[in-house]
Amino acid sequence: MRTRTLALFLSAAVMSTALCGCGGQGTAGTGSDGANTSQTGGEPPANELTVGIAQDLGDSLDPFTMTAAGTREILFNVYEGLYKPDASGDFIPALAEDCAISEDALTYTFTLRDGVQFHNGTAMDAEDVVYSFNTCAATSVDSSLSAALADLVSADVVDERTVAVTLAAPNSDFLAYVSSVYVVPDDYDGQTTAPVGTGPFRFVSRSVQENVILERFDRYWGEAAKVDKVTCKIYEDGNALMTALNGGAVDLVCHLTTSQVQGLGEQYQVLEGTMNLVQALYLNNAAAPFDDVRVRQALCYAVDVDAVLDLTADGHGTKLGSSMYPAFTKYFDDSLTDLYPHDPEKARALLAEAGYPDGFSMTITVPSNYTPHVDTALVLAEQLAAVGIQAQVVEVEWNTWLTDVYQGRNFETTVVGFDAANLTANALLQRWTSGAGKNMISFQSSEYDALLEQANAITDDGDRTSLFRQAERVLAEEAANVYIQDLADMVVINKSLTGFQFYPLYVLDLSQIAWTA
Numbered sequence: 001m002r003t004r005t006l007a008l009f010l011s012a013a014v015m016s017t018a019l020c021g022c023g024g025q026g027t028a029g030t031g032s033d034g035a036n037t038s039q040t041g042g043e044p045p046a047n048e049l050t051v052g053i054a055q056d057l058g059d060s061l062d063p064f065t066m067t068a069a070g071t072r073e074i075l076f077n078v079y080e081g082l083y084k085p086d087a088s089g090d091f092i093p094a095l096a097e098d099c100a101i102s103e104d105a106l107t108y109t110f111t112l113r114d115g116v117q118f119h120n121g122t123a124m125d126a127e128d129v130v131y132s133f134n135t136c137a138a139t140s141v142d143s144s145l146s147a148a149l150a151d152l153v154s155a156d157v158v159d160e161r162t163v164a165v166t167l168a169a170p171n172s173d174f175l176a177y178v179s180s181v182y183v184v185p186d187d188y189d190g191q192t193t194a195p196v197g198t199g200p201f202r203f204v205s206r207s208v209q210e211n212v213i214l215e216r217f218d219r220y221w222g223e224a225a226k227v228d229k230v231t232c233k234i235y236e237d238g239n240a241l242m243t244a245l246n247g248g249a250v251d252l253v254c255h256l257t258t259s260q261v262q263g264l265g266e267q268y269q270v271l272e273g274t275m276n277l278v279q280a281l282y283l284n285n286a287a288a289p290f291d292d293v294r295v296r297q298a299l300c301y302a303v304d305v306d307a308v309l310d311l312t313a314d315g316h317g318t319k320l321g322s323s324m325y326p327a328f329t330k331y332f333d334d335s336l337t338d339l340y341p342h343d344p345e346k347a348r349a350l351l352a353e354a355g356y357p358d359g360f361s362m363t364i365t366v367p368s369n370y371t372p373h374v375d376t377a378l379v380l381a382e383q384l385a386a387v388g389i390q391a392q393v394v395e396v397e398w399n400t401w402l403t404d405v406y407q408g409r410n411f412e413t414t415v416v417g418f419d420a421a422n423l424t425a426n427a428l429l430q431r432w433t434s435g436a437g438k439n440m441i442s443f444q445s446s447e448y449d450a451l452l453e454q455a456n457a458i459t460d461d462g463d464r465t466s467l468f469r470q471a472e473r474v475l476a477e478e479a480a481n482v483y484i485q486d487l488a489d490m491v492v493i494n495k496s497l498t499g500f501q502f503y504p505l506y507v508l509d510l511s512q513i514a515w516t517a
Contacts, residue, residue: 048229049497049513052241052250054369055398056209056234062191063182064139068402069277069419069506074232076507077214077225078119079182079197082110082129083175087501087509089327089423091175095124095183095198095221105170105459108178112161116221118185119202126157131186133165143436144426147456148177170459173424180422200225200511209234214510226499226514236369236398251497254508256490257371258314264492271491272316273502277417278323278428279373281364281380281482284412286442289360296479298350300340302387303380303482307342312375316488322472323418323428325486327504331425333469336476336483347387359388365404365411368395372487377415380482406440417487419506425468426456432475441480448474 058068063079066072082096093099096110116124137149153166167174188196195203200222201214212232216225233250235241238260244250245264261270281299283290290296309317318326321336351359362384364377374395381391391413396404405411420427431438433449448471455467476483493500499512 046229047227047515048231049227049252049510050250051230051232051508051510052235052244052253053232054234054238054241054255054371055236055367057206057212058402060192061195061203061206062139063184063195063197064136065141065192067141069417072421073506073508074212074214075195075197075203076199077201077230077510078195078199078203079184080199081179081181081183082112083179085176085179085423085503085505085507087503089504091179091423094179095129099175105172106167108165108167108174109158110163110165112163113221114161116198117219118188118198119196119217120185120188121219122185122187124183124185124198125160126163128186129163129183130155130157132183133163133181135184136181141437142180142421142427143433143438144424144430145177145180145421147426147430148174149181169457171456172459172461172464173426176422176424201230204229209236223511225511227510230510238369238371245492251494252500252513253492254489255370255372255487256492257312257375258316258488258490260371261490261492267494267496268492269495271493271500271502273489273491274318274325274327275417275419275487275489276325276327276504276506277419277487278320278325279376279415279417279484279487280320280323281377281484282414282416282441283479283481284409284441285444285480286409287412289354289356290412292354293478294350294354295356296482297340298347298354298387299384299389299482300479301343301347301350302384302389303340303484304342304383305484307383308376308379308484311379312372313488316490317485318488319485320483322476322483323432323481324425324472325428327486328420328423328425328428330465331468331472333472336473339476340479344387351387351389356388359390361390361392362412363392363394365394365396365401365414367398367401367416369398370416373415373417376484380415409440409442415484421505423504425465426452429468429471429475432480443475443478443480445474445478445480448478 055070058066058071060066080094083091084094086092095113095116097113098111100109118124133155137152140146151168153168155165158164185196200217200220202217204213204215206212214230216228283296285291305319309315319337321339324332326332366373366377377393381393384391405414432443433452434444451467451471455464458464496516497513498516499514501509
């Protein structure tokens, strides 16, 4: 555990820029760590790809119990559902050839593709699909998916290539949830440590805190992956990651900051998208003084989000006002973005009204391996000091954050980003209902709960959208958290690689990435 100040942050940013500027360019050949490297326009020595990632995968690789966004990001290449999202956000047939929906919208009949094989060599059939639906319904840690599957009356085998899924009530988002029900073998029990799916890559091995290795699955039912092997190397230390980049030891790195991508070698290009995350200063609503809405609102007025974006990302990123990011176009309410304009005087007045005329002290616990969150926390601490709130930034290792903050709810505030497991409003909003196990901030609002319940009880898309947007307004007006941004996603990729695509979900599709001659 360690603490830092804004001065250290600014110093680190300068050092990071200098480090990027003085690194040597990669040469054709294999790096000391076995990475695949090449000069711009050159042909790689082997058809392999090395990806740098900021955190290890979670303890469980089981598709129904994995929790970390970074784990889902990589295993998107290993697991598949009957349908899957594409880069445009549309749902396209995957393990199902097509789907027939009954007139009452209660029964979905899926025709399965012929000849699909799991990575362990067994053939996929209707029994595996039914098993996967039932297992996911019973064990999923995704609260929105669990809620949707709770309305599942049955999943039945019609014949070897046909499955009928019957719902208790129509659900216009059901195909989105289907895409999150990954199909696995019904006679395999090793998913936690050695996952078996049907995707374009098969899992090979994992060395904890070192790497995860995937290989192209040559019996894949669809278009084959372009590279033979992917090594995901883990760099939880940002300086080590930058050293690897400057030495040409990695070919692709996502989720970098603007300062980290300055001055890289000529073999790289920088792509910019968004991370599809809701970054915020998340507040423990069950702990004083954050159990007082006036204190939470004071924090919102004390924070200058525009300055946060300028100081941490040179103005890149998209401001948010609630737990919804812009890729969810119809649900995103931009009117909430400036609900709390920067107003230190109003912040002080609210603090005094709540009984804290001289402010108070607090901690911001942040995972040390996520530079954007650390940088944001440091800037927030400086801004809060201007209204009398003394915020200490405490950096902890990822596993500690996951255990103590996320699971144990033993924290005051934290800076992190939450993603959506699927393209539904529920994926971002369901977690904040009063009884949700993933409601780490312990937010309690009967009005919010009722709006989510109403939205999920009707099928009219316009009415559902309106109710979801009303729920977002409750989160904003109650200042459940201090909402910051959907972070800019700076991706560094070797110029000799093509095929990288940004998705509206937090996933990394490795199947289309290829080396050019």
